[in-house]
Amino acid sequence: MENALREKARELLTSGEVQVVIGYGWNRRKTRTTPVFITRSEDADRLVFNPLCVNNLSIYLTRKYKDIQALGRPAIVAKGCDIKNIVVLISESQVKREGVYIIGATCNGVVYKQELWAGELNPGIMPTKCHNCDVRNPHVTDFVVGDKTDFTPPEEPTGMVFDRIRELDKKTPSERWGFWIEEFSRCIKCYACRQACSLCYCERCITEKNMPQWVETSAHPRGNLSWNLIRAMHLAGRCTFCGECERSCPVNIPLNLVNQKLVLTVKDAFSYRSGYDEKEHPPMIVYSPEDKENFIK
Amino acid sequence: MTDKLLKRENLDKLIGSVTVGGGVFVAPGMEARRVVFREVTRADEMTHDYIIPVNSYKDWVFPQTEVIARFAIKKDGVDLKGEKIEPPETVVFGARPCEAASLASLRSVFTWDFIDEFYTRREDRLTVLTVACTAADDECFCTTVELSPESTVGSDVYLKETADGDYLASAITDKGTAFMEKYSTLFEGASAEAKPKELFIPEKIDGIDLDRIKKWLDNKDHYDDPLWAELSRKCFGCGACTFSCPTCHCFDITDEGTTYEGEKRKNWDACQFEHFTLHASGHNPRDAQFKRWRNRFMCKFNIYPKKFTSTGCVGCGRCIRVCPVRHDITEVMEAISGR
Amino acid sequence: MENIYLPHLATITDVYEETPDVKSFRLVFQDEKLRDTFEFKTGQFALYSAFGLGESTFCIASSPTRRGYVQFTFRRVGRVTGGLFDLSIGDTMGFRGPYGNWFPLDEWKGKNVVFVAGGIGLPPVRSVIWNCLDRREDFGDITIVYGARRVADLVYKNELEHWGDRKDVNLVQTVDPGGQTPDWKGKVGFVPAVLEETAPSAKNTVAVVCGPPIMIKFTLQALEKLGFSTDDVYTTLENKMKCGVGKCGRCNVGDVYVCKEGPVYTATEIKRMYNDF
Numbered sequence: 001m002e003n004a005l006r007e008k009a010r011e012l013l014t015s016g017e018v019q020v021v022i023g024y025g026w027n028r029r030k031t032r033t034t035p036v037f038i039t040r041s042e043d044a045d046r047l048v049f050n051p052l053c054v055n056n057l058s059i060y061l062t063r064k065y066k067d068i069q070a071l072g073r074p075a076i077v078a079k080g081c082d083i084k085n086i087v088v089l090i091s092e093s094q095v096k097r098e099g100v101y102i103i104g105a106t107c108n109g110v111v112y113k114q115e116l117w118a119g120e121l122n123p124g125i126m127p128t129k130c131h132n133c134d135v136r137n138p139h140v141t142d143f144v145v146g147d148k149t150d151f152t153p154p155e156e157p158t159g160m161v162f163d164r165i166r167e168l169d170k171k172t173p174s175e176r177w178g179f180w181i182e183e184f185s186r187c188i189k190c191y192a193c194r195q196a197c198s199l200c201y202c203e204r205c206i207t208e209k210n211m212p213q214w215v216e217t218s219a220h221p222r223g224n225l226s227w228n229l230i231r232a233m234h235l236a237g238r239c240t241f242c243g244e245c246e247r248s249c250p251v252n253i254p255l256n257l258v259n260q261k262l263v264l265t266v267k268d269a270f271s272y273r274s275g276y277d278e279k280e281h282p283p284m285i286v287y288s289p290e291d292k293e294n295f296i297k
Numbered sequence: 298m299t300d301k302l303l304k305r306e307n308l309d310k311l312i313g314s315v316t317v318g319g320g321v322f323v324a325p326g327m328e329a330r331r332v333v334f335r336e337v338t339r340a341d342e343m344t345h346d347y348i349i350p351v352n353s354y355k356d357w358v359f360p361q362t363e364v365i366a367r368f369a370i371k372k373d374g375v376d377l378k379g380e381k382i383e384p385p386e387t388v389v390f391g392a393r394p395c396e397a398a399s400l401a402s403l404r405s406v407f408t409w410d411f412i413d414e415f416y417t418r419r420e421d422r423l424t425v426l427t428v429a430c431t432a433a434d435d436e437c438f439c440t441t442v443e444l445s446p447e448s449t450v451g452s453d454v455y456l457k458e459t460a461d462g463d464y465l466a467s468a469i470t471d472k473g474t475a476f477m478e479k480y481s482t483l484f485e486g487a488s489a490e491a492k493p494k495e496l497f498i499p500e501k502i503d504g505i506d507l508d509r510i511k512k513w514l515d516n517k518d519h520y521d522d523p524l525w526a527e528l529s530r531k532c533f534g535c536g537a538c539t540f541s542c543p544t545c546h547c548f549d550i551t552d553e554g555t556t557y558e559g560e561k562r563k564n565w566d567a568c569q570f571e572h573f574t575l576h577a578s579g580h581n582p583r584d585a586q587f588k589r590w591r592n593r594f595m596c597k598f599n600i601y602p603k604k605f606t607s608t609g610c611v612g613c614g615r616c617i618r619v620c621p622v623r624h625d626i627t628e629v630m631e632a633i634s635g636r
Numbered sequence: 637m638e639n640i641y642l643p644h645l646a647t648i649t650d651v652y653e654e655t656p657d658v659k660s661f662r663l664v665f666q667d668e669k670l671r672d673t674f675e676f677k678t679g680q681f682a683l684y685s686a687f688g689l690g691e692s693t694f695c696i697a698s699s700p701t702r703r704g705y706v707q708f709t710f711r712r713v714g715r716v717t718g719g720l721f722d723l724s725i726g727d728t729m730g731f732r733g734p735y736g737n738w739f740p741l742d743e744w745k746g747k748n749v750v751f752v753a754g755g756i757g758l759p760p761v762r763s764v765i766w767n768c769l770d771r772r773e774d775f776g777d778i779t780i781v782y783g784a785r786r787v788a789d790l791v792y793k794n795e796l797e798h799w800g801d802r803k804d805v806n807l808v809q810t811v812d813p814g815g816q817t818p819d820w821k822g823k824v825g826f827v828p829a830v831l832e833e834t835a836p837s838a839k840n841t842v843a844v845v846c847g848p849p850i851m852i853k854f855t856l857q858a859l860e861k862l863g864f865s866t867d868d869v870y871t872t873l874e875n876k877m878k879c880g881v882g883k884c885g886r887c888n889v890g891d892v893y894v895c896k897e898g899p900v901y902t903a904t905e906i907k908r909m910y911n912d913f
Contacts, residue, residue: 366639370687370688379642410896414638414640547884547885549884550690552691561641568885573876574875577717582912583912592888592912
């Protein structure tokens with residue numbers, strides 16, 4: 001698979017179809033993967049693909065990476081889950097479909113965090129998204145590397161995130177509130193969650209708007225709560241549950257619980273799942289006479 | 298200097314003796330599936346199986362957020378009161394020798410000409426009990442920055458684990474001597490049998506030469522080298538490295554509260570944030586992520602050695618472990634050393 | 637406990653509306669003792685606070701020769717300056733300073749001084765101008781070249797009139813092409829060009845330059861053409877600051893901390909700095 005990937009990258013760079021290939025490479029010790037930007041065909045051999053390739057590289061397609069855009073038209077190595085984010089970016093007019101060459105990577109799952117890798121992939125170290133993945137054969141691509149997989153996701157979603165959501169749903173609202181206040185109390189306001197998210201592409205985030213100061217900058221319960229709730233709301237109907245925010249959180253706030261809950265809520269209310277069709281718009285930015293109005297009581 | 302023996306079973310008593318009088322005992326413990334420095338009240342809240350906690354204990358000398366003044370806006374003026382702090386005795390147990398070296402760096406920034414008493418008062422009340430490392434991971438690089446599990450700089454009491462899980466303690470500073478005297482009943486005479494476990498000394502990364510790095514950075518023309526963008530293009534500016542770094546000291550001062558009363562706070566900030574240096578005019582001297590990353594590197598390996606102390610980076614490896622894109626500072630150190 | 641971040645309380649005693657979005661405040665400290673003992677040097681800056689909104693950094697625009705008060709000028713752009721803009725005479729605000737280095741006026745004794753300023757860059761220079769005028773006998777010729785985008789953007793209009801009337805000051809005012817009004821009597825043209833045209837002698841002369849980056853860039857070139865050595869050209873850097881005392885870590889240009897080693901630098905020193913502007 002890696003050979004096909006490198007071959008394709010070389011071909012794209014040599015023909016001038018793209019000027020940069022955004023993909024994964026090894027760190028110095030070959031223990032972890034890290035994003036690489038290949039601009040010369042002779043460097044294409046640096047590209048790798050394996051279960052350590054956790055990063056969602058679609059972030060580098062967003063507007064704020066001006067120095068990457070300056071390199072020219074990009075090709076991107078993307079797993080099905082990463083492609084979902086590219087699809088949202090296209091549907092929100094952040095990226096043009098023809099502006100990026102998508103090298104879809106067939107995927108059999110990745111690790112939840114690279115530190116968990118002990119030489120072998122097993123369900124215990126995979127994130128919930130991988131257990132229920134319906135895009136292991138990438139769905140929107142210009143080229144696919146890797147052998148087709150016949151994995152079918154379970155009917156009833158499984159995995160820790162769903163288990164914990166079910167647990168939380170059983171709690172009373174005040175217990176749930178207590179749970180989240182406790183979790184958010186660890187927030188250090190580093191905004192790693194936002195920076196890691198390709199759908200958090202606002203050039204000026206609400207935290208940086210200070211007239212008035214909507215979100216208090218201090219890492220105290222009030223400021224932490226408003227930040228985390230606002231971010232969740234801004235991602236409702238858009239988030240693809242890629243898990244980059246939770247993976248990036250240095251204090252392990254279980255953001256995947258918030259995100260998946262929102263995914264479920266939007267699915268129930270609008271029968272919409274983000275990241276599958278670049279021609280469809282997220283429900284929160286369109287009006288339809290068929291929209292349910294059951295929230296008006 | 299003779300070693301004393303601190304028995305594992307006496308840790309509970311030590312914690313109790315420190316906290317009973319209102320003192321604070323900070324030690325590594327499990328929280329949200331990670332080992333962190335946190336305040337403990339009993340020994341069973343501690344963990345002994347860790348390389349280094351994910352957070353720095355700088356939080357206890359330089360808190361994430363702290364009130365520096367309070368104000369009330371009245372009809373005929375403003376009432377303003379500066380915050381006065383009287384920090385409790387604070388003990389950090391289980392620091393690693395790399396991180397212990399960082400306090401001197403923080404202190405030199407916070408006492409450079411103007412003295413920040415919010416920092417000094419806390420640090421004056423802080424005693425650092427270092428436990429030397431018997432293990433390391435791939436990210437540890439203390440020996441590359443001229444430190445090692447054997448270095449005692451910054452530690453007040455230096456402890457080595459024995460095979461039985463007890464600790465051989467030696468006082469390094471006057472503060473450490475005073476600490477061991479104050480709690481002398483818990484520091485017993487060590488018998489000859491009590492042998493320390495072997496320390497684990499991480500291998501020095503061959504291709505890195507701190508002196509060359511500093512000299513290369515001394516040349517201002519190298520600020521425009523394409524290497525910066527190439528090596529740090531992947532950084533997405535989350536700031537997690539700075540928040541977990543024991544020598545990062547940048548902060549913001551902000552007013553918070555209601556229309557009529559509130560407080561001035563000093564909050565951690567990060568040079569990796571786009572808005573960190575953004576002028577009101579809209580001009581930003583560091584308008585690309587690689588320029589912000591360049592500043593962090595420059596700060597550690599040129600500004601610190603030139604202006605403050607030689608130790609801008611202690612090699613604890615936290616920034617590498619925490620980085621969502623695995624941007625490895627040692628790879629940049631290596632690349633620059635090769636220039 | 638000494639608290640280096642605690643502002644002094646000050647009362648606004650005068651408000652001058654310089655342009656539609658620029659104001660100057662005159663401040664008197666509420667602590668009477670401080671009022672008598674407070675000293676600063678020309679070129680130093682301070683942090684000014686609108687309580688509840690935060691602090692902003694500006695140079696002190698008054699001259700240390702005028703004791704008992706300090707004056708500063710600011711443009712309404714953000715949260716803090718917006719809050720300050722809404723304050724009026726009698727209101728309380730915060731002042732923390734003075735910080736940083738200063739213009740070495742004593743070294744300039746016996747020399748001519750040329751001031752070049754653009755737009756909101758005049759306030760820091762104003763402190764130097766009044767300082768020089770208050771000890772006029774110490775200096776040779778004094779030339780002021782000041783310009784703004786439009787006539788309405790010129791600050792200190794009353795003082796400009798006063799300096800224009802003085803026989804011992806050569807004031808040249810200009811506005812950018814298109815910024816003139818029908819009754820505008822000054823020049824029309826960009827500051828660097830007008831400076832070249834005015835052509836002050838570089839002999840035994842120092843220059844003080846302050847304004848937007850692009851103006852500074854071309855002014856430095858113009859001064860070079862006129863024969864000025866970069867050692868004799870001074871400017872004051874403005875970077876975002878939060879603490880003002882070398883701790884918060886955001887004003888550095890490469891290895892230089894503007895709040896401590898600056899804000900006043902010679903052009904020679906600027907040339908030696910890292911490309912971090």
